[in-house]
Amino acid sequence: MNAEQVLAALELGPIAAGLPFATIGGRQVTVATAWSAEALAVAARRRSALVVVTGGAGVTGAGAAGAEVVTPAGSGGAGRPWPIVAVTTSPWIARAADLGLLVGATGPADHDGLDEATAAALVVTFLDLAFDGAPRPPTSTRSLLELVPFGIDSSYAGAEVLEAIVDGGRWVEFDAGSASEIRTGVARIGGRSVGVAVSEAGVERGVLSRAGVARVERLVRWCEAGPDGGRPLVSLVDTDGAEPWDDAAGALALRDAVTALRRSAVVKVAVVMGRAVGLGATVLGAVGARADLVLPWPRARFGLTSADAAGASGSAWAAAREADVVDLVNPDDTRGRIAEALELFRGARCYAEPGEEDGS
Amino acid sequence: MPNTWAEAMAELEARREAGRQMGGPDAVAKLRARGKLTPRDRIALLFDPGTFREVGELATGLIEVPGRADREAPADGVVTGWGLVGGRRVMAVADDGTITAGARGPAANRKAAYLRGLADRHGYPLVLLLESSANRFQSMMGAQFAGESGAGPLGTNPPSARWTRDGRSPIVCAVLGTALGAASFQTMDAEFSTLASGTAAMALAGPPVVQGGIGVETTTQQLGSGEQHATVTGFIDQVAEDEATCLAGVRRFLGLFPDNSRELPPRRIGSDPADRRCPELVDLVPLDHRKPYDMKRVVEAIVDDGELLELRERYARNIITGYARIDGWTVGIIANQPRHLGGIVDVKAVIKAVRFAQICNAYNIMLVFLQDQPGFIVGPDSEREGALRQVVRLMNAAYGATVPMLTVLVRKAYGFSTWLLGGRAVGADHVVAWPSGSISLAAPEIGVATLLRNELAAGELSEARQLELYASYRQMSQARWAAYDFRIDDVIDPADTRSNLAAALTMVEGRRRAALRTRREFDTA
Numbered sequence: 001m002n003a004e005q006v007l008a009a010l011e012l013g014p015i016a017a018g019l020p021f022a023t024i025g026g027r028q029v030t031v032a033t034a035w036s037a038e039a040l041a042v043a044a045r046r047r048s049a050l051v052v053v054t055g056g057a058g059v060t061g062a063g064a065a066g067a068e069v070v071t072p073a074g075s076g077g078a079g080r081p082w083p084i085v086a087v088t089t090s091p092w093i094a095r096a097a098d099l100g101l102l103v104g105a106t107g108p109a110d111h112d113g114l115d116e117a118t119a120a121a122l123v124v125t126f127l128d129l130a131f132d133g134a135p136r137p138p139t140s141t142r143s144l145l146e147l148v149p150f151g152i153d154s155s156y157a158g159a160e161v162l163e164a165i166v167d168g169g170r171w172v173e174f175d176a177g178s179a180s181e182i183r184t185g186v187a188r189i190g191g192r193s194v195g196v197a198v199s200e201a202g203v204e205r206g207v208l209s210r211a212g213v214a215r216v217e218r219l220v221r222w223c224e225a226g227p228d229g230g231r232p233l234v235s236l237v238d239t240d241g242a243e244p245w246d247d248a249a250g251a252l253a254l255r256d257a258v259t260a261l262r263r264s265a266v267v268k269v270a271v272v273m274g275r276a277v278g279l280g281a282t283v284l285g286a287v288g289a290r291a292d293l294v295l296p297w298p299r300a301r302f303g304l305t306s307a308d309a310a311g312a313s314g315s316a317w318a319a320a321r322e323a324d325v326v327d328l329v330n331p332d333d334t335r336g337r338i339a340e341a342l343e344l345f346r347g348a349r350c351y352a353e354p355g356e357e358d359g360s
Numbered sequence: 361m362p363n364t365w366a367e368a369m370a371e372l373e374a375r376r377e378a379g380r381q382m383g384g385p386d387a388v389a390k391l392r393a394r395g396k397l398t399p400r401d402r403i404a405l406l407f408d409p410g411t412f413r414e415v416g417e418l419a420t421g422l423i424e425v426p427g428r429a430d431r432e433a434p435a436d437g438v439v440t441g442w443g444l445v446g447g448r449r450v451m452a453v454a455d456d457g458t459i460t461a462g463a464r465g466p467a468a469n470r471k472a473a474y475l476r477g478l479a480d481r482h483g484y485p486l487v488l489l490l491e492s493s494a495n496r497f498q499s500m501m502g503a504q505f506a507g508e509s510g511a512g513p514l515g516t517n518p519p520s521a522r523w524t525r526d527g528r529s530p531i532v533c534a535v536l537g538t539a540l541g542a543a544s545f546q547t548m549d550a551e552f553s554t555l556a557s558g559t560a561a562m563a564l565a566g567p568p569v570v571q572g573g574i575g576v577e578t579t580t581q582q583l584g585s586g587e588q589h590a591t592v593t594g595f596i597d598q599v600a601e602d603e604a605t606c607l608a609g610v611r612r613f614l615g616l617f618p619d620n621s622r623e624l625p626p627r628r629i630g631s632d633p634a635d636r637r638c639p640e641l642v643d644l645v646p647l648d649h650r651k652p653y654d655m656k657r658v659v660e661a662i663v664d665d666g667e668l669l670e671l672r673e674r675y676a677r678n679i680i681t682g683y684a685r686i687d688g689w690t691v692g693i694i695a696n697q698p699r700h701l702g703g704i705v706d707v708k709a710v711i712k713a714v715r716f717a718q719i720c721n722a723y724n725i726m727l728v729f730l731q732d733q734p735g736f737i738v739g740p741d742s743e744r745e746g747a748l749r750q751v752v753r754l755m756n757a758a759y760g761a762t763v764p765m766l767t768v769l770v771r772k773a774y775g776f777s778t779w780l781l782g783g784r785a786v787g788a789d790h791v792v793a794w795p796s797g798s799i800s801l802a803a804p805e806i807g808v809a810t811l812l813r814n815e816l817a818a819g820e821l822s823e824a825r826q827l828e829l830y831a832s833y834r835q836m837s838q839a840r841w842a843a844y845d846f847r848i849d850d851v852i853d854p855a856d857t858r859s860n861l862a863a864a865l866t867m868v869e870g871r872r873r874a875a876l877r878t879r880r881e882f883d884t885a
Contacts, residue, residue, distance in 0.1 A: 145365045292478065298368035315361060317371075320418035323436065323467035326474055327415050328372060331365075340413065344442060344449065345482055 009120030135191035139169040144331035179211035190339030195223040199238040206239035230266035238274030272296035383458030399454035412443035421465035436467035454489035462491035483620030491537025557586030594675030625690035634687035634862035641854040676708035687862035692720035695730035710750035718882035729782030735775025758786040764868035769793035790864040797839030804833035
């Protein structure tokens with residue numbers, strides 16, 4: 001990828017020496033053409049997003065200093081509300097962009113194989129969605145009742161549901177192409193910037209693979225790094241569980257994902273579109289994850305196992321009857337109910353409960 | 361179970377409608393005939409129109425009594441949700457008196473736990489509209505009783521479903537029917553409580569349990585009437601004549617209180633000017649320290665629009681506690697009432713004042729003291745009542761307070777209680793006195809009787825000499841001497857009390873902000 005062409009496509013004008021401010025989508029950002037500790041510090045001081053566009057290795061002040069700034073703590077960590085956007089092939093910067101967006105020509109990036117113009121457009125959209133803005137209605141006029149058949153085994157595209165719910169139908173995906181049973185990204189709902197996760201039940205019934213769990217974990221980190229207590233996490237859940245991992249490392253990874261979500265103080269709203277089974281449901285915030293609100297659709301089913309979910313007691317109706325969930329929602333009201341909940345929890349005055357029942 | 365979206369939507373609406381019917385038309389009519397409102401009536405009175413979002417409407421309990429046909433309990437006997445009160449978000453749990461007298465089933469408890477968890481986590485007030493003989497007896501008989509506590513909805517599992525009393529988000533209890541067991545426990549720990557006299561009562565256990573337990577026949581009114589709680593126990597902040605007045609009181613309280621302990625109370629500047637003079641005060645307060653007057657009128661003259669939300673008005677009437685505004689700031693008022701027992705500070709007065717001060721401190725509400733008191737009550741009766749413990753409790757509350765304290769010494773300020781009721785010694789930010797103010801360890805008569813007790817006993821102190829000494833001590837006690845030494849801030853014209861306090865509140869506001877985010881506990885009622 002040619003850095004100069006990306007910069008040109010961003011229409012920033014000439015990049016002078018030093019670290020200039022530029023305006024992207026009406027928002028001031030700090031732009032750097034090489035990764036450095038200084039770039040990070042300046043962006044933090046300015047309280048602006050940092051856009052790093054490089055070719056090649058793209059790290060200045062390499063060696064110890066370079067290594068230092070790309071550690072998770074150095075790259076922002078929880079509480080850094082101004083995202084890092086990197087358009088690069090540098091592996092160093094790939095790590096730094098864990099709390100932002102990474103666009104690369106090849107290799108493990110959120111999006112790769114893009115041409116310069118598409119990469120630039122993606123950066124613009126991402127920087128727009130990463131902050132709150134004016135609410136916009138979704139572009140889709142199709143009823144979710146048409147998009148999603150009532151039968152629990154029916155096939156539908158989770159991403160289409162997401163696009164029918166979020167503002168303007170726009171979202172930018174993280175880790176695109178990885179673990180296709182779950183998709184994660186950033187969007188706005190009712191003007192509020194949120195992290196989103198949506199199951200693709202058509203892929204292995206939405207059963208979370210190890211890579212899928214990793215996607216969710218990264219999304220949680222992104223949400224936690226947001227301003228004022230973090231960005232809300234909205235999940236659209238239809239999963240038949242998580243893959244059975246019988247190796248110790250896999251079990252620990254799953255435990256860590258569950259623990260991270262349960263302990264996270266960000267606002268969590270889960271919509272159960274279909275199945276919410278086992279630890280897959282927990283990783284996605286639908287069961288036992290201390291979500292602030294769980295809104296099942298009338299077709300939803302809950303269970304520790306697939307068999308439990310299939311039984312009479314697994315229906316969302318039974319759960320609502322027992323007040324195991326506090327409501328059932330008409331799918332076409334989903335967007336409104338999420339927006340209402342985000343407004344209700346806007347204060348984000350969450351009191352974290354560290355050390356309590358970590359679910360291990 | 362529905363098989364299509366159309367069936368599902370129809371079923372959803374049918375179930376919601378069933379929930380809205382509560383216990384059915386007959387039960388609703390019966391409740392209303394007893395002068396009571398349904399939970400939905402109450403919610404309509406409490407919340408701003410059209411703002412209430414109900415959740416848990418689909419919950420359904422099953423009432424199983426041996427020998428009787430099973431019955432369904434729509435919404436499991438409790439209406440839960442959130443909405444706006446005066447434009448601010450509030451969570452609510454309302455018992456349904458049309459279903460098993462408001463007794464809650466397991467699903468109802470999960471709903472209530474969810475709302476409580478949300479309120480606690482997000483820092484919103486929680487209003488409990490109580491009409492509940494605790495948990496549904498038939499759902500709790502047997503070993504199943506072991507597992508109910510702390511349960512919350514499957515998806516949310518709120519940790520604060522556990523019992524907490526840590527002064528983070530206010531809980532408001534309106535006792536609108538019989539509140540027994542858990543419902544009464546909640547009320548005892550509420551930041552604000554109100555009870556509808558006549559139709560409501562609050563007690564640990566109801567008549568059937570009392571009859572079964574100790575063989576005594578009684579009524580709920582005998583066990584815990586509004587009158588009893590207003591005058592004897594002092595457990596209820598506001599005993600009102602009817603439910604509508606109770607709910608108006610709740611709205612008023614919520615308007616004065618912050619959403620949670622991390623926030624400041626909302627400031628509302630009205631039409632009452634901060635620099636309004638109060639010339640009537642000199643006529644209200646006699647200079648003669650022995651003459652009583654109504655301190656409540658003094659308070660009303662000073663605060664915005666004369667509006668004081670007085671708490672526990674008929675309990676320990678020798679001290680006034682309540683919320684008001686001065687120049688828009690919410691303040692907690694603690695004022696001695698010379699009209700009752702000469703304003704003396706007795707055990708009940710301390711109990712009343714301590715909890716009020718603790719709550720103000722927990723919620724960043726500045727305290728304004730108006731002192732006119734002859735000191736702590738002493739004597740064998742008082743000692744037997746545990747005066748010593750209460751004095752130390754007041755001491756702990758006063759020295760531990762981090763909110764700003766402002767004090768006006770109206771007349772007498774005698775004894776250790778002078779320090780503990782907003783004295784400079786406990787760190788009050790602003791202490792002023794009226795020219796009628798008098799400060800001393802003890803009243804002149806007590807001082808002479810203590811210091812010269814031998815001479816008095818021997819008859820060596822003539823009456824004339826005693827009067828001379830009293831006059832001398834009175835002269836020494838004048839508040840102006842304290843002002844000359846800067847032991848107090850100033851001696852002010854009573855007419856300037858309001859403007860003086862308004863200026864001081866603005867001055868100390870920064871300190872209040874600095875004290876935010878401290879978590880504090882307070883006592884049970």
